[in-house]
Amino acid sequence: MTIDPATLAAILAMAGATYFTRIAGVWLASRFALRGRAGAAVDAIPGAVLVAVIAPIVIGAGPSGLGAGLVAALAAWRLPLVAAVTIAIVSAALFRAVV
């Protein structure tokens, strides 16, 4: 149960870098009013980020990812969050075990 000084420094540096990325966007948004095309681009951020994060998990892993992704999409479209999460986990585990 010890903390090594070099490890502590590395953790603090990582924490600082991460927190900087978390506050930078809000700071930028307070400096610039975004309208028209820039506003449309900013409004597209949430969907674009979420799609970009999950695309390789679903599309990049072959038939099992695609199959589980399809089941997850159907569940997410029709069911509440808890049910969708459960079905997605189970179907991904099954597809990976079988396909």
Added chain:
Amino acid sequence: MKLPAGEGVVDQVVLGARTVLPVVFGLIPFALVLGALAARQGLSVLEVGLMSAIVFAGSAQFAAVELWSLPPAIAGLALTALLINLRHVLMGIAIAPHLRGFSGPEKALALFWMADEIWALAMRRGIEVRLTAAFYFGLGFVFWACWVLFSLVGAVVGGLIDDPRRWGFDFAFVAVFMVLLKSFWRGPRTGFVWFASAAASMAAWSLVDGPWYVLAGAAAGMASAALAPPATTTRKPGR
């Protein structure tokens, strides 16, 4: 804009905590694995807990643990965390309007807790009703506490789960993000934007190592939205 149901601060915190629970379910296996990997790389239990508590960024921590050396390469680790988390800058721009009612310290704490999942849940909340600091803190605290707690457990217990992906736990995030995507749908234009995002993400993912695919997908989605802006812009000046 509607005010949220359940007006009391406590109600809001509890509501936030309940909202984040299904997401926490998918988080726990990854926290266990992170703790186990970090312990295997020579970090003490205390160091693992400290890293999860103050860095609090899953993908950056996995990358750091993978790159870990003794003594650690401090600048390299900080740069890696910066690059992997660059997407937070975009996420911060998007969430900024929903944080207008937060005080300075509330904003500082909310942004510390702005992990992908917290951000997405908070964004959806802000679109449906008004996002309160209490609701946000309910989301953030539960998610953060579980991340710290279970990475500690992972560091103590070791290789409890060898690969969370084999058991499908990565699809918890896929399902959560798909459910959240529904609230960002604005008609066929959105389909066009998401297609561009997915295509660019896949291209970058197959061509380059590292976290660039998220930024590539986000940039392509933003660019295609800017090229085909809606006839009347929904974003009010100064909002």
